[in-house]
Amino acid sequence: MMDNLLFIVLPYIAVTLFVVVSIYRYITDKFSYSSLSSQLLESDELFYGVVPWHIGIIGALTGHLIGFLFPKEVLWFNGVPVRLYILETTGLVFGLLALIGIVALMWRRIRMPRIRSVTSTVDTIVLVLLFAQVVLGVYTALFYRWGSSWYAASAVPYLRSLLFFQPDIEMVKPLPHIIKTHIINAFLIIAIFPFSRLVHMVSLPIEYLWRPYQVVIWNWNRKKIRGQYSLSKAKEDSNMNVIGR
C-alpha cells in the first residue's frame, strides 16, 4: 500500500504538478521566471559553490538521462569490469562536484546576512531536498558497487512503466532503502520544481548561440503604417529587424 502510494501516486502527482503549474506560471506570471542570482550581493564565495554545483548536477542528470534512454546499452557497457569502473567513477566525480557545490552554497546562504535576506522558504526547502538527493546519490555511488547497472536494470523499467501508464513497481521493491529514498526524493523535487526558482532550468538560452547580436523591435510596422507598401511584404518585415550582424 505504502509502496503504491510512494512509487505510483506520488510520481503522477509530481509530474502533473510539474507540467501544469510550470505552464500556468509561465503564462500568467512570466515576470517570476528568473535565476534569482545573488552574485551582485556576494560574488567570490559564490564561484566556489555555483560552478561545481552546476557542472556536477548537469553531468549527473545527463548520466541519468542516458541511462533512461539507453538502458540496454548501459548494461552492455557495464559488462566489462573496467568500463563499469569508469562509468561509476565518472558518476561519482560529478556527484562529488555537486556535493561540494551545494555544501558551499548552503554554507554561504546560512552565513551571510545579505544572502539570507534574499532566501525564501521555498529556497530553503529546495536546498534541503537537493542536498539530500546528492548525498543519497553519492552514497549509492560509493557503497553500492553496481549503482549504474541497478539503475538501468531496475529503476529504468519502473520509470518507463510509469511513462506508458502501466505502473509496475515490482522491480523497485527489493532495492535498498537508500535507493528507494533517492527515487522518492527525486519526485519531491519534481513536484516542487514549478513553485521554485528551479524553473530557470527550462529557460536555458541556447538560442543565443545563433541569434543576431542586435535586436530591434518595431511596435508598428514602419512601412505598412504609412508608406505605399504591400501587405504580404509588410508581414515578412514585421516585428523583428536586425542591424549590425
Place this chain on the structure above:
Amino acid sequence: MDVRLQVSMVFHLDKCIGCHTCSIACKNVWTDRKGAEYMWWNNVETKPGTGYPTKWEDQSKYNGGWEKKDNGKPELKMGNRASRLINIFHNPSLPKMDDYYEPFTYKYEDLFDSPEGADQPTARPISMVTGKFMDIEAGPNWDDDLGGSPVYAENDANFEGLSPEEQQELFDVERLVFFYLPRICNHCLNPACVAACPSGAIYKRGEDGIVLINQEVCRGWRMCVSACPYKKTYYNWSTGKSEKCILCFPRLETGQAPACFHSCVGRIRYLGGILYDADRLTDALNVDDDKLVDAHRDLILDPRDPVVREKAKENGIDERTLEACERSPVYRYVKEWKMALPLHSEFRTLPMLFYVPPLLPVMAKTENGVYETANDELFSPIEKARLPIKYLASLFSAGNTDQVSYALKKQYAVRLFKRLETVGDVSEEVVNYALAECGMDAEEAEAVYRLTSLPTMDERVVIPPMHREEAMAMLDDDMWEQKGSAGFGFREAPVRGA
C-alpha cells in the same frame, strides 16, 4: 540608405552646476523601490573622479563594450557568445554591490522611542538589503566635489595618457579643477547590453531607438550589466531582473520631457530627433580610435536633404517627425556645429548622448605663487586651460585632441563675440581671429549663443511625435479590443519569484 529615427540627447557640461536635481527626479519616479535603491539611472559624477560604480571606465576591470576585430566584426570585450553561456553561472566581470554602494537608511524610530537618558538618542544607519545595523563605507555621490582628492580623483581612469607632471598639476591646491558629468543610458546605436543578453530580453525600439529591457523575458543572467561599458544597466537584487533608464518613454509618448530633462536646473539638457543611416553602422565601428567621432557623426543624416527625406518616408517616418528633426537642437550641436561629442567612443557602442565639453574655469590661475584672477587676456585661451585637453579628449573623443579643441575653441569664440557686442572691451581683430579659427561666422556665433544661453523649454526639448495611437492600431486586427485594456507597468505588483 536605411533611414531611422533616434531620440538623441546633448548635455552641455559648461552649464552643469552639479545640483543632482536630475538624479533625484529620476530616483523618485523610477527607482524608489526594493532592490532598486542602489540604482541611479541618472547620476552626476565629479570629474576627475572614479565615478559610479567605482572606476566604471576601467574596462580592464569590468570588460565592458566592444573591441575592433581584424575580420570587420566587432566582438564584445567580454568574449564570444559561447563564453557568455559558459560564464552564465558565475559572471567573472560582474560588478559587486560594494562597487556601487550598499543602500542604507537610518533607524529614525530610535529618535522618538529611546528611553530617557543622559545621552541624546541617535539614528543609526541600517542596511536596506539586510535590515541590520551597518557602517556606511560609500553612498551616492560619495566622491562629489572631490576633484584633486587622493582617493577619488587620483584614480580616475582618464589619467592614463597624461604625464606624471600633468597629473600632479591637477592636485596642486591652487590649480585643482573639476567639473560635473551627468550620465544616463546613452541609448546606443550598437548597444553592448543588447548583444550580451542571452535571453534576448533587451531590445532597441525601432521607432525611436530607445533601449529597453523586457522584464518578462529577462531571466537574470546579468550579462548586460558587465557588457555595458557605461554601467547603465543594473541588476535588481530583489526581483532578479535587470533594469535600466527607459528615457521616460511614457512621458515622451505623451509629449513631455523625460523627468531628468524637465527638472534640470542648469537647463543643460537638450533632446531631439536624429536621422541616421543604419546601413552604414558596421562601417562606423571598424575605424581606428582617432576617427571614431567623425565616423559617428557621418552616420547622422541631414533632415533637410530631399534624398534623406524621401528615404525616411519610404521607411515610414512621418512628415511631422521630419519637421521635428529639422528643429532638433541635438542635430545642431552634434552635426552642424560639431560642439557635442560622444562619451568614450572607444567603447564602440555608438552612444547617442553627446556632451559639450566644459570650458570652465576660464579665468584665474597661479603665477609665481600668486592667485591671479585677472589675465592679460580677458578669457584665458584653451591652451592655458587648467584641465589638460588630453584629459578631456580621453573622455569625449577617444584621445583625439583636435575634436575637443575645436569644440572648446568654438565656445571660446562665442564668448569673445558676445563680449565685443555687449561690453566692447575686446578688439574686433581678436574676435574675428577667434571666429575664423573655428570657421564660424557671426550668424552661427549668434545661433550658438542663443541655443546655449537663452533657449526656451520648447527649443531645448523637441520631441518627435511618437504616434503611439497608430502603434495601438497595429497591435491587433481589432483595435477596439485593446481599448482600456492596456496601460503602463504591471497589473499586479512585481513581486520576487520563489
